[in-house]
Amino acid sequence: MRHIVSLLVENEAGALSRISGLFSARGYNIESLTVATTEDPTLSRMTIITTGSDRIIEQITKQLNKLVDVVKLQDFTEGNFIEREMMFVKVRAVGDDQRAEIKRLSDIFRARIIDVTDTTFCIELTGSGDKLEAYIRAMHEKNVIEVVRSGSMGILRGERALTI
Amino acid sequence: MELSGSEIIIQFLKDEGVEHLFGYPGGAVLHIYDALHKQNDIKHILVRHEQGAAHAADGYARATGKPGVCLVTSGPGATNAITGIATAFMDSVPLVVITGQVPSHAIGSDAFQEVDAVGISRPCVKHNFLVKDLNKLAETLKKAFYIATTGRPGPVVIDIPKDITAPHIKIPYEYPKQVKIRSYNPNLKGHPRQIKRAVELLLSAKRPMIYSGGGVIMDGASQELRDFVHHLGYPITQTLMGLGAFPGTDPQFIGLLGMHGTYESNMAMHDCDVLIAIGARFDDRITGVPSKFCPYAQIIHIDIDPASISKTITADIPIVGGAKQVLTEMLKILVNSDQPIDKSATEDWWNKIKSWQKQNSFAYDKKEGVIQPQTVIEELYQVTGGEAYITSDVGQHQMFAAQFYHFDEPRRWINSGGLGTMGFGLPAAMGVKIAFPDKDVACVTGEGSIQMCMQELSTCLQYDVPVKIINLNNRYLGMVRQWQEFFYEKRYSHVYMDALPDFVKLSEAYGHVGIKVEDPNDLHDAMKEAFELKDRTVFLDIITDQEANVYPMISAGKAHNEMELSPLQQKIQASLKTSGEIA
Numbered sequence: 074m075r076h077i078v079s080l081l082v083e084n085e086a087g088a089l090s091r092i093s094g095l096f097s098a099r100g101y102n103i104e105s106l107t108v109a110t111t112e113d114p115t116l117s118r119m120t121i122i123t124t125g126s127d128r129i130i131e132q133i134t135k136q137l138n139k140l141v142d143v144v145k146l147q148d149f150t151e152g153n154f155i156e157r158e159m160m161f162v163k164v165r166a167v168g169d170d171q172r173a174e175i176k177r178l179s180d181i182f183r184a185r186i187i188d189v190t191d192t193t194f195c196i197e198l199t200g201s202g203d204k205l206e207a208y209i210r211a212m213h214e215k216n217v218i219e220v221v222r223s224g225s226m227g228i229l230r231g232e233r234a235l236t237i
Numbered sequence: 238m239e240l241s242g243s244e245i246i247i248q249f250l251k252d253e254g255v256e257h258l259f260g261y262p263g264g265a266v267l268h269i270y271d272a273l274h275k276q277n278d279i280k281h282i283l284v285r286h287e288q289g290a291a292h293a294a295d296g297y298a299r300a301t302g303k304p305g306v307c308l309v310t311s312g313p314g315a316t317n318a319i320t321g322i323a324t325a326f327m328d329s330v331p332l333v334v335i336t337g338q339v340p341s342h343a344i345g346s347d348a349f350q351e352v353d354a355v356g357i358s359r360p361c362v363k364h365n366f367l368v369k370d371l372n373k374l375a376e377t378l379k380k381a382f383y384i385a386t387t388g389r390p391g392p393v394v395i396d397i398p399k400d401i402t403a404p405h406i407k408i409p410y411e412y413p414k415q416v417k418i419r420s421y422n423p424n425l426k427g428h429p430r431q432i433k434r435a436v437e438l439l440l441s442a443k444r445p446m447i448y449s450g451g452g453v454i455m456d457g458a459s460q461e462l463r464d465f466v467h468h469l470g471y472p473i474t475q476t477l478m479g480l481g482a483f484p485g486t487d488p489q490f491i492g493l494l495g496m497h498g499t500y501e502s503n504m505a506m507h508d509c510d511v512l513i514a515i516g517a518r519f520d521d522r523i524t525g526v527p528s529k530f531c532p533y534a535q536i537i538h539i540d541i542d543p544a545s546i547s548k549t550i551t552a553d554i555p556i557v558g559g560a561k562q563v564l565t566e567m568l569k570i571l572v573n574s575d576q577p578i579d580k581s582a583t584e585d586w587w588n589k590i591k592s593w594q595k596q597n598s599f600a601y602d603k604k605e606g607v608i609q610p611q612t613v614i615e616e617l618y619q620v621t622g623g624e625a626y627i628t629s630d631v632g633q634h635q636m637f638a639a640q641f642y643h644f645d646e647p648r649r650w651i652n653s654g655g656l657g658t659m660g661f662g663l664p665a666a667m668g669v670k671i672a673f674p675d676k677d678v679a680c681v682t683g684e685g686s687i688q689m690c691m692q693e694l695s696t697c698l699q700y701d702v703p704v705k706i707i708n709l710n711n712r713y714l715g716m717v718r719q720w721q722e723f724f725y726e727k728r729y730s731h732v733y734m735d736a737l738p739d740f741v742k743l744s745e746a747y748g749h750v751g752i753k754v755e756d757p758n759d760l761h762d763a764m765k766e767a768f769e770l771k772d773r774t775v776f777l778d779i780i781t782d783q784e785a786n787v788y789p790m791i792s793a794g795k796a797h798n799e800m801e802l803s804p805l806q807q808k809i810q811a812s813l814k815t816s817g818e819i820a
Contacts, residue, residue, distance in 0.1 A: 083420060086367070087355060098360050128547070135544035141364040141384060144420040237419065 075104070076130050077156060077227045079235050080119040080137065081145040084110050088117065088142040095140065101125065101133050105158075105224030116144065116237070120226045144237055153230045159197070160205045161187075163219040164212050166194040175212070182208045193218065240410040242371050242402040243272035246335065249378045251278050252412040255306050257297060257671055258282070259290040263310025264350060265337025268402040273308075282671065282700055285692035287314050289664040291321020292690065295330050296628055296665030299651045301672045302457060304331040304385050311337045312350030315396075316357060320658060323361035325392040327655025328478060329455055331385040332392035333378075334358075340400040341369065354396045363391030371401050371408055379413040388423025389542040390455055423541065427558030427566060435513070435537045435554045436570045442511035443582035445471040446534070448494065448523075449560075451478030451654070452516020452541060458561035459483070459647040462515065465564050468571055469578065472590055474502040476517050477639055478654040485643030486623075491590060495523040496791050497636045500598035500800060501590050503789075506531055507797040508589075513537040516560040519550045520655070529796035539563045592819050595809075598789045599640050602805050608757045610634060610709045610781045613764075614641035617679060617707055620764045625677040626669045628652065630662035630686030633715035634707075636787040638681040660689030666704040667693055677768060679705040684734055684778075685714045694747040697774045705767050706776045708740060711783045719786050744776035755780045 082088045089108060096103045104122040111118045123133060130148065137143050149156075166172045172194070179186060179196055182204065188195035198208055202225065209217060229235065240248060246269055250258065258281045262270045273281055284290040287309045294305025305325075309318050315336040325332040336358075339348040355367045364384050366377050374397070381393040439445060447469070453462050459482045466473050466489055473483050474494040483490055492499030494506055506512070512534040517523070519538075524530040527549050538545075538552035539560060546555040556563055601611045614637050617625070627642055629635040629652040644650045651669060653661040666680040680687075687708055697704060709715075714732040721729050741751030750773045754763045760779070767775040788803035795801075802810060813819045 087359075087365075090356070091359060094359055128551075132544065132548060139542070139544050141418065141421050 074126070074130070074150075075122065075124050076148055076150045077154070077225065078121045078123060078134065078137070078146065078148050079227050080121065080143055081111070081235060081237060082117050082119055083142045083144060084115050084117045085142060091140050091142055092119065092121075092137065095136055096123075099132070099136065101129065107224040107226055120224070122225050145235060147235050149227050149229065152233075154227050155230060156201060156225050156227045157199055158202055158205055158225045159199045159223040160208075161219075161221040162196045162198065162209065162212065162217060164194050164196065165192060165216045165218060167192050178208075178211050182211070184208065238410050239407040241268070241272070241404045241407050242374055242397070243268040243404060245374050245410050246378065246397070246402065247272045247276060247279065248410060249375055249412065250306065253378075253382055254303075255279060258306050258308055259284055259294045259297070259668070260308035261287050261290055261310065261314060263314050263337060265311035265314075265339060265399045266308060266402075268399065268404055269308065269335075269337070271404065281308075282667075282696065284664065285695050286690065287317035288321050288660065289667075289690050289693045289696065291318045291332065291334065292324065292658075292661050292664035293668035293671070293693075294332055295321060295325045295661075296651055296668030297672050298325075298330050298332060298668075299665070300626060300648050300669040302648065304333050304382060305668065307332065307334045309334065309336055310350065311339055311354065312352045314350075315352055315354040319357060319361065320660075322358055322392045322394065324653050324656045324658040324661060326361045326363065328451060328653065329390050330392065331390035333381050333385050334392060334394045336394060336396045338367070338396045338398040341398040342400070344398065354394065358394045361392070362394050365394040365396065367396045368398070368401050371406065374401060375410060376413050376416060379416045380418060383416050383418070384421065388421075389452075424557055425541065425559035425562050427539065427556040427563040429566070431554055431556045432563060432566050433570060435556060436567055436574060437576065438511055438535060438537060438554060439469065439513060440571075440574060440576045440578055442471075443579055444508055444510040444586045445469070445583065446505055446509035446512045447471050447473040447515070448476070448506070448512060448517055449473060449479045449482055449515040450476040450517025453479055453482040453560045454647040456516065456541065456560040458516070458559070458564055461561050461564035461568065465568050465571075468568060471583065472505055472587070474498065474506065476520070476523055476654075477652065479517060480639060480650045481644035481647045484645040486645055491594070493639055495520075496525070497640065497787050497789065500596040500789055500802075501593035503791065503797040503800055504593045505590055509534050511535050511537070513539070514552075515539045515564065516541070518545045519548065521549070524550060525791050525796060526794055595813055595818055596806065597809055598800075598802065598806055600806055600809060601785075601788070601803065604782065606757065607782045608754065608760060608779055610637045610711070610785050611641055612757070613707060613709060613760065613779055613781065614638050614681065616760055616764045617681070618642050620761075620768055621677050621679070625649070625679050626651065626666075626673065628662045628665040628669060628678070628680045630680070630682040630689075631657045631659045632683050632686060633719065633785070633787050634681050634683045634686070634709040636716075637709070659686040662686060663690050663704070663706065664693045667697060667702050670702045670704050671700070677705070679707055681707045681709070683715060684708060684710040684712065684737055684740070691743075694744065694749060694774065698748040701772070703770075703772050703774045706774070708776065708778045709781050710737075710740070710778055711781045711785065712737065713783060715785075716787070718784075722784070722786070723792070740776055740778040744774075749774040749776055751776045751778065753778045753780070
């Protein structure tokens, strides 16, 4: 089953490799991993998307918690949370018809065109992984030049928060 | 007090109470060695290979319970220490390893003797640090000792670039008495409700088993374990790492368990209805196939490391906490409980176990004219009165030592259980002897293992560390040969140690005493002589039966009640079955 695990880690060199190393050393799956500093410069916030049986997920969270650099951790999967991913797509856009079609489709997906040349559009889109994939499919493979995805981020809904 | 980085390291170690430092100098640690030269409080032991430094510090730590400390240089100094660090990691031994690093400005430039020590050691340390700021040096050292020695102990590496230790840059130093790490708070106290549930389950047991491991020794909980087990009157088995926590000669101890454990321990594991695991981690050498492990048991698991609980075997009642605190709590509840022990059921259970004990599963064939490895350990046990510190290498000799030396005290049996590191025994024995100069220390080894760290014989001479080396020389890599005999139709692929050195001459060349024993009639006197030579390192090269095997054995894929017995043991079993003494 797919799980979304959110972590607060010490913002220190090596923290990321401790975490990614743990996944490779123990043979755990890692679908995506995002990391950046928080409002507290000593902390980084990380979101990991992983898959595995309940037993494996339990081990993943325990092993992560055991790392000295991991300050706090929560598996959001069972709870009420928001998940978003950001994507840049560069597509071939030649001729009025094609350009209009891409514009129209992008509006439907609430995507924004952020860079334009005579032959290309660069589009920014935020949403769930499914939505991003649907957009790519709608663009047709042959038109897609480049895709850059951020990996998912997660946050709990309501009053609850992952803080120290 | 204004000190340089090097002086801070030395002063900190003194303030931390470190008495011995195992190390090897080199370019990146020259400043530290210079500071070391200017003092007399910390005794530095110059090993002959950095692997030896880590193993010696490890042996020292296991025997004393204090952290072992190593100092090695950058590059090859650090990489050579890795095997020793990984060994300590697998067995949860508190170790602090200081590695020199090239100067900060040179890091990443492929400088001479540069290696990413933090990166290389990451998977086999509890934690590691690269010191980038002199002002954080003392605090980092304190954190390293704190992390290494608390919770589930383990090795911590501190990588220190050369410029941090420069003699001309001095800063104020004060010993950091305490350190707080917000992300690291080991929980020692078990959950009271879980403890209560565990006690109720234990008291309701009809066929209980207690299974304890190295965690009991590491947490200094041997006395608590003894009180707990004696109060209940239940049978106890111990893992390879746990031997000595509960006395090996106590009638409630029914022997080692697992792959080469006793028949009675493994049969009892298979049939028990309640199992309590204390400071043990259900290693694959214990469980065999997890699906066939303790099929009838409800399992209570006490461990300081939550990640050890339900990792391979699901616990019905998990208790995260230190063995000492949890056992103390449990005993308190037990003593005051109204719920009685099911005496009649446990008596039946003991009767069953006693019938299994008749199997005498360590019985071996005492062939004429050739020394059996088991006899050597029995002799060692007799001559040392069971009081010696025994270190071992890895292989058949390790199993024979675990089976035939009955450890009555914790921290006396020192071996590489998790990683199975050949070459561990001699340097570990050195570390133990340095900690306890007045105690008998013997390294049980084989002609394969001893050659992996033999250079430390030189260290033994330099620092007057008289250990006894009991070399079970069967001219084979015995355990590998045994597996090739059983599972590869006796195709003995590259296990014959051809062109062995003359160990007697070799020991003499190192300035020690070497004694070769071939005749079984000479064994006792040779063993006695070795231990009577109190101030000499003695190498007993004992020529043993080439094809002796370790029995009983649980092969891959088998359950605990499917042990394989030796031909002699099978005969015993057949006659017991005929007489109806076992089912």
